[in-house]
Amino acid sequence: MDRTRSIVHHDLVTDLIQQLLKHNGNTYLIICGTRSEFLVQVSAAIHLQSVPEATRRHDLLANTIGLLANSSKVRLTFTPSLESLRSYLATLDAKIGVKEEVHKGSTSPLLVILDLVALHGSTMEFAAQGLSRTFAAAVESAYRADMDLVLCECLNAVDPSSADWGRRLWNTQVPLLNGSLRIRSEEGNWGGRGISIKQIAQRWFTFDKEIDAH
Known part of the structure; x- marks a missing residue:
């Protein structure tokens, strides 16, 4: 069976989680960071969703983590470094x-990786060479396990x-080789000669329409 490899858009990690909980099949969610960093992001995302009472935010945080912990369909793994991810x-x-195994009435199993690109940002592998290596490893892993593959970069x-x-x-320009000199503009974008991360990823993945529009 042909498997899909896609890059989707969710601004907040809570939006991604809600979408995954609706998936009628097993999901392997790899979070590129530590558990504590993930909890901070979930808490801050709930706050951005304009929930008025602090106690309500606490309830939402507990419920979100509880849903993931108790779900028989979603399995979490934390990989705080490129080495641990690979x-x-x-x-x-x-x-x-x-x-x-895909049971009758279930959809295809999913391998979802959150913030794979961001994980490269503080390393010498924030370049076409390093990103390509990780993209290829993710694609090969999903292929061996016969799963659909989804990447998502959240705010x-x-x-x-x-x-x-x-x-x-995805629109950031990166150098071709690991360890190359990078210059950052006042707007926060990496400049100089190179290639956009989106161009690199398109070798393996299709982008959803919302990302393509930007």
Whole structure:
């Protein structure tokens, strides 16, 4: 069966979570960060959604984490470094028994990676070479496990104006080789000779219409 490889848009991590909980099939969610960082983002995202009472925000946070923890369909993994992400991807098929069984009435199993591009931002591999290596590893991992693959870059809910997170990353220009000199403009964009991350990703992935429009 042909599997899909797509890049979707959700501004807030809470929007992505709600969408995944609706998926009628098993989901393996890889969060590129630590558990504590993820909880901070969920809490800040709830705050941005204009919930008035602090106690209500606490309830929403607890409910969100509880839904994930108690879901038999969503399995969470935290990978705070490129090395841990690539290591997990290399052994994913062994962890899940090679291939996911699709039961009658269920949709295809999903491998979802949150903030893969942002994870590269503070490393010497924020370049076409490093990003291509990670994209290829994700595609190969999903292929071996016979799962659809989804990538998503969410805003930094603590600092929504940050240029290092979210949909805007796909239009960022990066150098071709790891460790190349990068110059940042006053607007926060990386400049110089290079290629956009979107152009790199299009080798493997299709973008949803909302990202294509920007």
